[in-house]
Amino acid sequence: MKTLVITGGTDGMGRELARTYLRRGDTVVIVGRDKGKALPGAHFIAADLSLVSENRRVVDEINAAYPAVDALVLCARYFRSARFVTTEGFEATFALEYLSRHLLSHGLTDPGVVVNVSGPGVPIGRIHWDDPMLERGYDGVAAQMQAGRANDLLGAAFTAERAASRTRYVLINPGPVSTAFRGEYDAATAAHVKSLKRYGAPVAEGVKPIIAVLDDPPAAPLSAFIQTEPISLDHPSFSPEAAARLSDLTRHLLSSLEG
Numbered sequence: 001m002k003t004l005v006i007t008g009g010t011d012g013m014g015r016e017l018a019r020t021y022l023r024r025g026d027t028v029v030i031v032g033r034d035k036g037k038a039l040p041g042a043h044f045i046a047a048d049l050s051l052v053s054e055n056r057r058v059v060d061e062i063n064a065a066y067p068a069v070d071a072l073v074l075c076a077r078y079f080r081s082a083r084f085v086t087t088e089g090f091e092a093t094f095a096l097e098y099l100s101r102h103l104l105s106h107g108l109t110d111p112g113v114v115v116n117v118s119g120p121g122v123p124i125g126r127i128h129w130d131d132p133m134l135e136r137g138y139d140g141v142a143a144q145m146q147a148g149r150a151n152d153l154l155g156a157a158f159t160a161e162r163a164a165s166r167t168r169y170v171l172i173n174p175g176p177v178s179t180a181f182r183g184e185y186d187a188a189t190a191a192h193v194k195s196l197k198r199y200g201a202p203v204a205e206g207v208k209p210i211i212a213v214l215d216d217p218p219a220a221p222l223s224a225f226i227q228t229e230p231i232s233l234d235h236p237s238f239s240p241e242a243a244a245r246l247s248d249l250t251r252h253l254l255s256s257l258e259g
Helices: 012-023 052-065 092-107 140-161 187-199 208-215 240-255
Strands: 003-007 027-032 043-046 071-074 113-117 168-173 222-226
Touching: 003 012, 003 092, 012 027, 012 208, 043 052, 052 092, 071 092, 071 208, 092 113, 092 140, 092 240, 113 140, 113 208, 140 168, 140 222, 140 240, 168 208, 208 222
Parallel strands: 003 027, 003 071, 027 043, 071 113, 113 168, 168 222
Antiparallel strands: none
């Protein structure tokens, strides 16, 4: 029997993963906003993961109720064509798709494996070091690409900062999958998403590489995959220097809420 925590577990790949492990008789904890979409048998924690305060509450709840988590699966995403700022002052994509994953990764008590379903191996995207909240010239795709690069660096920083941890950190790009694509889209992006849904792999196929690493985590502290193909970590996307820089920036941003 395993205990798994899944964000984004009410839609798409997260939901299919939850269904798979519930069928096996495992304990599945889903973190999300819509309890009405939670699967029967799953434990549901209602939270807006774009808020730092909510992530910290979730971490406390899970650590108290489930002190031995076997797997943390990070799937929560939400696309925004128009820039949106949370009540805590963070650009929403950065907050949900990076800050939340940072807080949950570091906050849970030594999960056996963290599977961060993001975008390793995608050649575009960068950290906007001088404007991480994208106040100048926001673009929804650029925001998600920035979050993807930030998650690559999160994996590198996590394993560097927690060398003694038992946790295996896995970054995985499932490829084109006909998943939920939750978000608020302009017309052009909505048309593109419609095409992705039409030609993407079925969700049941898309989750197979994720299930493979959950069932048999890699031995290395950090690994990255496009579907089942390993990605070399000898690449600027996983730069130790950039990872340390982002970690410092993240601590600075989070400390701004404590004053």
